[in-house]
Amino acid sequence: MNSPKADECDVLIVGAGPTGLTLALLLARRGVKVIVAERAPEPYSLPRAAHIDHQIVRVFQEIGIADEIVATCRHSARYDFLTADGQVLLRLDGADKIAAGGWRSANMIHQPSIERALRRAVAAAPNIELRESWRLTHLNEDADATFDTPDGPRSIAAHFLIGADGARSTVRDLIEVGIDDLGFEEDWLIVDTIVRDASRLPEINLQICDPARPTTSVLMGEGRHRWEFMLKPGETAGELLDDGMIERLLDPWDVRGAVEIERKAVYRFSARIAETWQRGRIFLAGDAAHQMPPFAGQGLCSGVRDAANLAWKLAAVVHGDAGTHILETYQPEREPNVRAIIDLAMMMGRIVCITDPAAAAARDAQMLAARAANASAAGAAAFPDITTGLIALGTAGAGAYFRQPVAGAHRLDDLLGMGPWIVTREPAQPIGGVKLVSLGEAGPFTQDLAQWLDMHDAEAALIRADRYVFGSGSPRELAERYLSVLSRDAAVLMRS
Numbered sequence: 001m002n003s004p005k006a007d008e009c010d011v012l013i014v015g016a017g018p019t020g021l022t023l024a025l026l027l028a029r030r031g032v033k034v035i036v037a038e039r040a041p042e043p044y045s046l047p048r049a050a051h052i053d054h055q056i057v058r059v060f061q062e063i064g065i066a067d068e069i070v071a072t073c074r075h076s077a078r079y080d081f082l083t084a085d086g087q088v089l090l091r092l093d094g095a096d097k098i099a100a101g102g103w104r105s106a107n108m109i110h111q112p113s114i115e116r117a118l119r120r121a122v123a124a125a126p127n128i129e130l131r132e133s134w135r136l137t138h139l140n141e142d143a144d145a146t147f148d149t150p151d152g153p154r155s156i157a158a159h160f161l162i163g164a165d166g167a168r169s170t171v172r173d174l175i176e177v178g179i180d181d182l183g184f185e186e187d188w189l190i191v192d193t194i195v196r197d198a199s200r201l202p203e204i205n206l207q208i209c210d211p212a213r214p215t216t217s218v219l220m221g222e223g224r225h226r227w228e229f230m231l232k233p234g235e236t237a238g239e240l241l242d243d244g245m246i247e248r249l250l251d252p253w254d255v256r257g258a259v260e261i262e263r264k265a266v267y268r269f270s271a272r273i274a275e276t277w278q279r280g281r282i283f284l285a286g287d288a289a290h291q292m293p294p295f296a297g298q299g300l301c302s303g304v305r306d307a308a309n310l311a312w313k314l315a316a317v318v319h320g321d322a323g324t325h326i327l328e329t330y331q332p333e334r335e336p337n338v339r340a341i342i343d344l345a346m347m348m349g350r351i352v353c354i355t356d357p358a359a360a361a362a363r364d365a366q367m368l369a370a371r372a373a374n375a376s377a378a379g380a381a382a383f384p385d386i387t388t389g390l391i392a393l394g395t396a397g398a399g400a401y402f403r404q405p406v407a408g409a410h411r412l413d414d415l416l417g418m419g420p421w422i423v424t425r426e427p428a429q430p431i432g433g434v435k436l437v438s439l440g441e442a443g444p445f446t447q448d449l450a451q452w453l454d455m456h457d458a459e460a461a462l463i464r465a466d467r468y469v470f471g472s473g474s475p476r477e478l479a480e481r482y483l484s485v486l487s488r489d490a491a492v493l494m495r496s
């Protein structure tokens with residue numbers, strides 16, 4: 001066998017799904033040389049995710065594709081969980097309102113359109129190389145990897161390797177990382193349709209908690225609509241995939257002629273999390289690190305959040321501005337957030353996936369009573385802040401997600417550019433390379449930023465590149481503390 005020819009890069013990303021492509025773009029913006037190796041010869045063309053939240057659109061804003069993506073989205077004002085006879089068990093309102101990320105809370109998407117936008121951006125980025133039909137086969141702990149390619153085996157030597165290679169991750173297997181099963185497993189039929197007459201379709205997202213057939217109906221981007229039907233005990237995928245069966249399942253929706261079926265598939269919805277997300281210079285991100293049932297619409301979103309967390313840390317290490325210890329904060333910062341979201345998705349799934357009529361009646365009685373007493377969950381879900389990792393714990397606001405104010409067509413991040421930034425009351429010079437923005441320089445956002453500082457009784461706040469608050473205090477203290485935590489001499493993960 002010919003010995004494989006070696007290429008080199010700073011960061012090698014295995015998998016060109018949304019996680020891998022987003023990470024590549026965030027790294028490239030920071031001057032990191034990236035290779036993305038993807039086993040498929042071309043992009044995956046069928047829809048999976050139907051929803052992304054405001055925080056994810058904000059990440060896409062940083063890589064310059066938010067407007068393009070939002071132009072393909074549709075919006076549902078609410079997300080209702082209904083009984084079989086149409087009573088509201090749970091209502092999540094405000095889905096179409098501007099949320100903390102500075103974009104609408106919930107954005108209904110067509111995943112292939114998002115992946116196309118990401119790929120266009122990748123093609124335009126000078127320091128990313130995307131290699132298709134490259135399938136990872138071997139890996140060593142120095143993050144050197146070997147691929148099966150159309151030209152035979154080839155290898156790539158990288159400082160860091162990211163396994164963004166999906167639920168059946170080869171990277172995860174090769175580094176022998178186990179996966180915890182969190183105990184959710186249900187098979188659902190997915191029916192994706194192209195909409196011919198939108199006026200005959202529901203305008204909001206629905207979970208029909210009917211024990212006779214738990215059903216989901218959701219809007220999607222790019223003129224599409226999705227239904228999902230749970231397989232009941234004893235049913236097979238083959239039975240549900242039968243065209244006659246799908247027609248019968250769609251009958252109650254009265255959409256014959258209003259939609260055209262684009263594809264049908266049975267998916268197993270599960271909840272699993274990798275035991276560790278880092279082995280030395282190798283990291284797992286996105287579905288390779290965690291999977292969840294889609295009831296909260298958060299699988300892709302969580303992968304993009306992983307990318308946002310990893311990108312600035314990897315870039316700082318590659319450029320010699322930080323020690324590798326900062327990479328150890330990736331999993332401690334991200335895992336609690338992902339676990340909380342998985343819990344939410346499983347909670348929603350457990351409400352919906354009940355096929356026993358007596359259990360469904362008990363659920364309905366309990367949830368209707370709670371709703372009547374105004375005690376049920378409502379409003380957009382808030383995800384947990386960072387509580388340990390690269391933050392100045394003990395200072396006001398440390399670890400919180402920093403809101404992006406909007407003024408007309410303007411958004412804060414566009415004004416400030418790539419982070420980190422110190423937002424401060426009075427003008428001041430940059431400290432150790434950290435940019436300072438005074439309230440006077442914040443244009444239409446002055447009042448919002450002043451409000452944040454007032455609320456936290458702070459002179460200044462340092463906002464990390466991924467829009468989480470490092471901490472608050474005086475500008476000098478903050479910059480010094482931040483730089484010392486990053487410093488190559490700082491040997492341990494920062495906890496206080």
Ligand SMILES: Cc1cc2nc3c(=O)[nH]c(=O)nc-3n(C[C@H](O)[C@H](O)[C@H](O)COP(=O)(O)OP(=O)(O)OC[C@H]3O[C@@H](n4cnc5c(N)ncnc54)[C@H](O)[C@@H]3O)c2cc1C
Pocket residue numbers: 014015016017018019020037038039040044048049050051052111134135136137164165166167168169170171190267285286287288294296297298299300301302303
């Ligand atoms: C029915 C359904 C509904 C969903 N709804 C939502 C939703 O509403 N909102 C949401 O946020 N998420 C949703 N998701 C989840 C979302 O689709 C995934 O979380 C997301 O696609 C994960 O992205 P990823 O980049 O981590 O992995 P993937 O998209 O799986 O990409 C991994 C890539 O790695 C490549 N690869 C694999 N092995 C190798 C190898 N050995 N060598 C090279 N390349 C390799 C694959 O070909 C693939 O291109 C849904 C999923 C399903 C199935």
